[in-house]
Amino acid sequence: MSRKVDERAAIIARIRDDNRRGASELARDAVAALEEFAATVTCNVLMETRALAHELAGLRPTLCAISDLLGHCLEELEDEVGKPSAIVERAVERTLSWSNEATERTVTRAVEVLRGAAVIMTHSRSSTVQAALARLAPPTRVIATESRPGFEGHDLARQLAERGAQVDVITEAEIGLVVSEADAVLVGADAILRDGSVVNKVGTHGLALAAREYQIPFYVCAESFKLSASTTFSNEEHDPAELEAPTHPGIRPRNFYFESIPAGLISMYLSDIAIENEIELAPKRR
Amino acid sequence: MSRKVDERAAIIARIRDDNRRGASELARDAVAALEEFAATVTCNVLMETRALAHELAGLRPTLCAISDLLGHCLEELEDEVGKPSAIVERAVERTLSWSNEATERTVTRAVEVLRGAAVIMTHSRSSTVQAALARLAPPTRVIATESRPGFEGHDLARQLAERGAQVDVITEAEIGLVVSEADAVLVGADAILRDGSVVNKVGTHGLALAAREYQIPFYVCAESFKLSASTTFSNEEHDPAELEAPTHPGIRPRNFYFESIPAGLISMYLSDIAIENEIELAPKRR
Numbered sequence: 001m002s003r004k005v006d007e008r009a010a011i012i013a014r015i016r017d018d019n020r021r022g023a024s025e026l027a028r029d030a031v032a033a034l035e036e037f038a039a040t041v042t043c044n045v046l047m048e049t050r051a052l053a054h055e056l057a058g059l060r061p062t063l064c065a066i067s068d069l070l071g072h073c074l075e076e077l078e079d080e081v082g083k084p085s086a087i088v089e090r091a092v093e094r095t096l097s098w099s100n101e102a103t104e105r106t107v108t109r110a111v112e113v114l115r116g117a118a119v120i121m122t123h124s125r126s127s128t129v130q131a132a133l134a135r136l137a138p139p140t141r142v143i144a145t146e147s148r149p150g151f152e153g154h155d156l157a158r159q160l161a162e163r164g165a166q167v168d169v170i171t172e173a174e175i176g177l178v179v180s181e182a183d184a185v186l187v188g189a190d191a192i193l194r195d196g197s198v199v200n201k202v203g204t205h206g207l208a209l210a211a212r213e214y215q216i217p218f219y220v221c222a223e224s225f226k227l228s229a230s231t232t233f234s235n236e237e238h239d240p241a242e243l244e245a246p247t248h249p250g251i252r253p254r255n256f257y258f259e260s261i262p263a264g265l266i267s268m269y270l271s272d273i274a275i276e277n278e279i280e281l282a283p284k285r286r
Numbered sequence: 287m288s289r290k291v292d293e294r295a296a297i298i299a300r301i302r303d304d305n306r307r308g309a310s311e312l313a314r315d316a317v318a319a320l321e322e323f324a325a326t327v328t329c330n331v332l333m334e335t336r337a338l339a340h341e342l343a344g345l346r347p348t349l350c351a352i353s354d355l356l357g358h359c360l361e362e363l364e365d366e367v368g369k370p371s372a373i374v375e376r377a378v379e380r381t382l383s384w385s386n387e388a389t390e391r392t393v394t395r396a397v398e399v400l401r402g403a404a405v406i407m408t409h410s411r412s413s414t415v416q417a418a419l420a421r422l423a424p425p426t427r428v429i430a431t432e433s434r435p436g437f438e439g440h441d442l443a444r445q446l447a448e449r450g451a452q453v454d455v456i457t458e459a460e461i462g463l464v465v466s467e468a469d470a471v472l473v474g475a476d477a478i479l480r481d482g483s484v485v486n487k488v489g490t491h492g493l494a495l496a497a498r499e500y501q502i503p504f505y506v507c508a509e510s511f512k513l514s515a516s517t518t519f520s521n522e523e524h525d526p527a528e529l530e531a532p533t534h535p536g537i538r539p540r541n542f543y544f545e546s547i548p549a550g551l552i553s554m555y556l557s558d559i560a561i562e563n564e565i566e567l568a569p570k571r572r
Contacts, residue, residue: 173489203459250447
């Protein structure tokens with residue numbers, strides 16, 4: 001096989017099979033991959049790169065940030081003239097730069113709102129939430145769920161602790177017991193749907209219900225490139241073997257990674273643009 | 287060391303350190319252990335046995351069934367005359383027989399109330415709940431949480447599946463996503479406190495909140511020997527290493543096994559005696 005074919009297959013597998021990184025990180029990696037790919041293509045560079053962008057955009061429908069940033073990059077490609085690989089390089093650079101600014105504004109907003117909270121609880125690992133928590137802590141204490149089945153909460157805890165934060169790690173089973181210690185809950189989002197409901201790692205709904213029970217504010221922190229044009233999402237069911245349940249014909253392990261959380265459970269959206277709760281979300285700005 | 291001293295230490299360790307079996311099973315084992323112990327004692331049999339019973343009763347304050355059944359057995363010992371080891375044997379036998387009848391009546395009550403429910407969700411593994419589910423399934427489908435950190439849900443799933451049941455196994459993170467599929471939730475109890483709140487495996491509170499959100503009845507199934515005279519419980523925090531979180535001075539894994547669930551979240555208590563919801567529970571019948 002040619003270098004191009006190898007590279008293309010490797011990029012598709014890397015975006016399709018990554019269950020550890022959050023939506024922002026994966027979306028930026030998908031954009032950066034276009035530049036890597038373009039460097040391996042010898043003819044029809046822009047056509048081939050666009051085709052790959054379209055294929056990558058369809059791989060993970062739950063994570064709308066991927067198709068959103070790739071769409072941004074495809075728009076950047078449209079207006080360009082010059083050497084094809086240089087066009088791709090500039091479009092990727094501008095898209096990543098724009099997405100990083102969106103993240104920075106989102107993190108700044110989260111830090112503004114949460115400054116003063118002594119204990120913040122989160123679930124799973126959102127890179128945007130992690131950046132906000134790293135700026136807030138210390139002296140903030142973080143309560144992190146381990147986040148079955150992938151245990152991404154362990155990565156979050158280690159990375160925050162290495163920067164000096166105090167992190168309590170709990171099981172999802174302990175959410176209802178421990179949530180009352182938190183001053184606020186802060187989670188990321190894989191997508192924000194048109195009705196304001198939020199798609200995020202499974203377990204977030206239970207955390208939102210527990211937070212409401214104790215009247216603890218529940219904040220969703222997500223860049224505008226996670227706003228979805230859709231009002232529904234179709235849940236991905238993953239390899240049942242990952243749950244390591246006993247094997248028996250009568251036993252069916254169910255391994256969903258995502259779920260949607262109704263808008264009514266969300267106290268405030270923290271983003272690079274204003275997002276209102278409990279009203280139809282505005283169409284995307286592009 | 288004498289055989290008696292060895293036996294006594296082994297019995298204490300067996301009741302103190304068992305984190306897999308539920309309250310009913312452990313309580314019956316504690317009673318049965320008195321008979322084993324009495325057989326190793328050569329003088330002052332009744333005094334020594336009573337002393338061991340008192341020591342065992344104090345080992346696991348959260349699991350009031352242990353002190354309750356031991357108390358029952360101590361009462362049986364009071365009225366007896368004859369050969370000491372035979373007295374212990376008869377008292378143990380009567381206590382176990384009484385507790386088995388209480389369990390049987392409780393299971394029968396649960397089966398009466400839940401007959402007709404096509405999908406029943408449970409959490410952790412209660413031997414009483416398991417007995418009821420085994421009688422209800424098939425055709426009932428069971429949704430069982432894996433129950434971190436001990437994964438007792440795996441034992442429950444395997445034992446029910448071996449008897450022909452269909453069991454879905456989920457993580458605790460999936461409770462909020464999956465609970466709406468259930469017609470009823472059925473959990474056991476480690477204790478029912480005087481105000482009607484229920485002490486059970488951590489994760490039960492989150493399940494009760496999710497059940498209420500979808501208006502799914504939440505049943506607590508527990509024998510009368512789990513009624514506690516107390517209105518509070520002190521939670522046991524277990525070995526943090528069991529969570530297998532990353533090791534770092536800034537990371538504190540928190541490993542609670544139990545939590546209490548307010549009476550207001552409980553639709554009905556299923557027991558061998560009538561227990562009213564939302565009123566002060568009657569004093570114990572003995």
